[in-house]
Amino acid sequence: MYDVCIIGSGAGAGPVAYELAHNGQKVLVLEKGHYYTREDFFKDELAIRRDVYTPPLTQQQHVIQTQNEKGKWISVQAKDSNWNFWNGSMVGGSSNLMSGYFLRLKPNDFKLKTVYGPIKDTNIVDWPISYNDLEPYYDKVEKIVGVSGKVVQHPYMEPRSSKEFPFPPLWEQPISSWIDNACKKLDYHVFPTPRAILPYPALGRLGCSYSNFCGSYGCATGAKGNARSALLDSAVKTGNCTIISDAFAFKIDSDSKQATKVSYFDKNNNIQNIQAKIFVVACQAIETSRLLLNSKNVHFPNGLLNNYNQVGKNLIFSAGGTGHGTFEFANLQKSKHKDLMVRGAFVNRTIQDWYEFENHGKKIKGGGIDFLYEGANPTYRAMTQIYDKNSKLIWGIKLQQKLKHAFLSSRVLNFEIFNDWSPTDNCYVGVDESVRDKWGIPVGLIRLNSNPHDEMVGNFLAQKAVNVLKQMGAIDIQTNISPSPSTNLQAGGCRFGDDKKSSVLDKNCKAHALNNLYVTDGSFMPTGGSVPYTFTIYANSFRVADVIKRRFG
Amino acid sequence: MQRRKFIQYSVLLIGSTLFADKIKLYSLHVKILEEPFQTIAKIHDDLFTPSAGMPKPQDFNAIGFLEGVMRDPRVKDTQKEFIKDGVSWLNIVTNKIYRHNYIDLNSNQREIILQHIASKEWGNDWLWYIINHAFEAMLSDPVYGANTNEIGWKWLDFIPGEPRPPRVNPYV
Numbered sequence: 070m071y072d073v074c075i076i077g078s079g080a081g082a083g084p085v086a087y088e089l090a091h092n093g094q095k096v097l098v099l100e101k102g103h104y105y106t107r108e109d110f111f112k113d114e115l116a117i118r119r120d121v122y123t124p125p126l127t128q129q130q131h132v133i134q135t136q137n138e139k140g141k142w143i144s145v146q147a148k149d150s151n152w153n154f155w156n157g158s159m160v161g162g163s164s165n166l167m168s169g170y171f172l173r174l175k176p177n178d179f180k181l182k183t184v185y186g187p188i189k190d191t192n193i194v195d196w197p198i199s200y201n202d203l204e205p206y207y208d209k210v211e212k213i214v215g216v217s218g219k220v221v222q223h224p225y226m227e228p229r230s231s232k233e234f235p236f237p238p239l240w241e242q243p244i245s246s247w248i249d250n251a252c253k254k255l256d257y258h259v260f261p262t263p264r265a266i267l268p269y270p271a272l273g274r275l276g277c278s279y280s281n282f283c284g285s286y287g288c289a290t291g292a293k294g295n296a297r298s299a300l301l302d303s304a305v306k307t308g309n310c311t312i313i314s315d316a317f318a319f320k321i322d323s324d325s326k327q328a329t330k331v332s333y334f335d336k337n338n339n340i341q342n343i344q345a346k347i348f349v350v351a352c353q354a355i356e357t358s359r360l361l362l363n364s365k366n367v368h369f370p371n372g373l374l375n376n377y378n379q380v381g382k383n384l385i386f387s388a389g390g391t392g393h394g395t396f397e398f399a400n401l402q403k404s405k406h407k408d409l410m411v412r413g414a415f416v417n418r419t420i421q422d423w424y425e426f427e428n429h430g431k432k433i434k435g436g437g438i439d440f441l442y443e444g445a446n447p448t449y450r451a452m453t454q455i456y457d458k459n460s461k462l463i464w465g466i467k468l469q470q471k472l473k474h475a476f477l478s479s480r481v482l483n484f485e486i487f488n489d490w491s492p493t494d495n496c497y498v499g500v501d502e503s504v505r506d507k508w509g510i511p512v513g514l515i516r517l518n519s520n521p522h523d524e525m526v527g528n529f530l531a532q533k534a535v536n537v538l539k540q541m542g543a544i545d546i547q548t549n550i551s552p553s554p555s556t557n558l559q560a561g562g563c564r565f566g567d568d569k570k571s572s573v574l575d576k577n578c579k580a581h582a583l584n585n586l587y588v589t590d591g592s593f594m595p596t597g598g599s600v601p602y603t604f605t606i607y608a609n610s611f612r613v614a615d616v617i618k619r620r621f622g
Numbered sequence: 623m624q625r626r627k628f629i630q631y632s633v634l635l636i637g638s639t640l641f642a643d644k645i646k647l648y649s650l651h652v653k654i655l656e657e658p659f660q661t662i663a664k665i666h667d668d669l670f671t672p673s674a675g676m677p678k679p680q681d682f683n684a685i686g687f688l689e690g691v692m693r694d695p696r697v698k699d700t701q702k703e704f705i706k707d708g709v710s711w712l713n714i715v716t717n718k719i720y721r722h723n724y725i726d727l728n729s730n731q732r733e734i735i736l737q738h739i740a741s742k743e744w745g746n747d748w749l750w751y752i753i754n755h756a757f758e759a760m761l762s763d764p765v766y767g768a769n770t771n772e773i774g775w776k777w778l779d780f781i782p783g784e785p786r787p788p789r790v791n792p793y794v
Contacts, residue, residue, distance in 0.1 A: 110785075111785050111786060111787040111788070112782060112783030112785065112787075113762075113763055113786070113787040114761070114762060114763075115758060115766060116787065118758065119694065119697070120696065121696065125695065125696065126698075127699075148698070149700070278784065280783040280784055281781075289784075289785050412781060445783065447761035447774075447775070447778065447780045448754075448757045448758050448762065451757040451760075451761060452753070452754060452757060455753055461740070462740045462746055462749055462750070462753075464668070464669040464670070464736070464749075464753070465668075465669065465670075465671050466671070466673045469670075469673055469674035469675075469676045470674050472674075472676075472778065473674055473675070473777075473778065476778040476779065476780065477778065477779055
């Protein structure tokens with residue numbers, strides 16, 4: 070029997086495996102995907118376009134429900150649509166493919182309801198812990214996973230126990246100073262985006278090779294702080310951690326007080342069972358809820374931990390969207406052309422001046438803006454050129470001239486808006502018994518719903534980003550703030566809280582209903598803040614690991 | 623318009639023994655005998671008429687790559703069907719207007735037809751897929767058997783990231 074069995078191997082799993090293996094516990098990690106190492110990752114756009122790191126939707130998928138104009142809920146299978154909620158099925162999970170924007174939550178993110186009040190038709194609640202509870206673990210992640218950056222004071226700077234980041238900022242693009250100058254003129258506070266990327270060899274890993282292909286790509290140097298490179302490799306080296314890949318966990322059994330075993334299909338599709346003293350579920354939010362809902366028994370007839378019908382509820386994503394502006398060489402001095410064509414370096418600029426702002430005399434929660442260059446992927450970039458300004462398809466000489474211009478005479482600067490996705494009754498995970506995966510297990514059903522408030526906040530922030538682009542001299546500025554979910558930023562579904570009737574987990578992310586089952590991916594989050602989730606998932610998983618360690622004495 | 627059932631097609635390998643050891647390559651060098659490749663090769667010529675220095679579709683093996691797309695298990699079957707059906711629908715349109723298939727029209731007629739179908743929802747979507755896979759051929763790593771001698775990258779001064787894939791589909 071193992072001391073701890075962890076289901077999943079991403080950001081929620083890595084810290085628990087790392088801490089407990091180093092503490093002497095025998096840890097087993099079950100991962101559905103393959104066991105790739107950094108030698109298996111290449112800068113191969115076609116592989117990314119073909120989703121090679123996620124399951125084929127014909128074999129494993131979801132059912133997605135959206136509301137039509139008449140208010141009727143319409144279901145569609147992912148394989149018949151453009152939806153894909155898989156984000157990296159492999160050891161290390163989707164943290165392998167992250168961009169590594171490691172921004173902390175703010176103290177007010179832990180008490181949204183108290184500070185900003187309720188929002189109509191949403192289920193916003195305060196967290197059962199405070200920023201001070203999590204701060205030591207943010208600090209720990211910065212040091213163990215490795216975060217590079219520079220602390221710059223700004224109006225919503227969160228308190229820090231370490232004065233500086235453990236690693237200096239990555240190599241920056243010349244255009245980063247253009248953003249700085251524009252913000253200075255606008256009286257905006259801009260700062261270098263902290264990244265979970267090592268600028269030089271450290272922590273037993275290589276530094277960044279500045280390959281020009283980072284987000285969506287696996288890291289070939291180990292510089293990116295994914296769960297495998299930063300944590301699991303070290304856990305395995307202790308001799309206390311075993312990772313079984315190609316292992317799909319489909320059911321957790323329990324008695325009335327504790328989880329007793331997990332069953333999984335191995336790579337030969339044979340069913341195997343694992344017993345452990347403690348179980349940790351970290352499959353990413355949607356799949357964690359699906360696993361629990363599919364784990365019915367006499368004690369939990371509606372699914373494991375689902376005594377009060379809370380499993381899967383209040384699924385959240387990240388609200389906001391994107392935008393961009395173009396810098397035309399023809400409008401710039403020749404010396405600037407070279408600046409714009411630098412490849413490999415990072416833009417790394419963030420503004421959080423409107424993390425809260427006033428709207429009709431009321432203080433409301435805002436969000437953040439990040440700037441980055443348009444991705445280097447050549448096919449993607451070429452495909453952005455196939456329509457004219459009237460959205461009419463072009464070809465022949467017109468298309469070819471436009472392509473040449475896009476690649477050789479201009480450069481696009483993007484921005485991303487991150488703001489809270491408000492939890493609602495109509496955004497949740499269920500299971501669809503009528504649709505099965507290749508093993509015959511019911512697939513997850515995802516009902517999607519966003520609140521108009523979130524789109525309003527996103528549009529407010531986008532206008533601030535537009536101001537920066539205009540000040541910089543960009544043209545053809547466009548914004549795209551959407552009510553659609555960010556499929557790679559998932560949280561909620563197993564809220565933590567003090568009330569067992571309205572939450573699934575206690576404040577230490579242990580199930581209210583079982584005394585040896587924890588959930589450590591983003592499922593625990595009642596609200597998500599206005600930053601990407603991975604940093605907070607890592608920090609919370611380290612916090613929970615300390616709780617579990619204490620149980621072993 | 624109903625989507626028609628899949629029409630069987632075949633391709634003739636040129637020098638198949640020469641390429642026998644590379645049969646696992648994504649793209650095959652094909653000599654086109656049947657649809658949908660015959661018509662799409664002509665569409666490629668019309669969409670990417672050499673100008674502004676752009677390489678010819680044959681030079682980056684656009685049609686061979688498309689053949690690979692049609693075998694690619696990671697490409698949805700519905701998309702493959704759509705690509706094939708689009709050729710049939712295209713020829714329904716050309717026969718209605720000119721009483722000939724697309725490949726038998728002169729260049730002015732073909733341009734008129736392209737403009738015509740681009741104004742239709744299905745035609746716009748279909749041309750999107752044709753261009754999309756042609757760009758994939760032109761700009762993907764040459765390991766996939768297209769973008770021959772990095773001809774597409776050279777045209778756009780594109781520098782690939784390292785490490786580059788050592789072989790097709792190294793992820794399985």
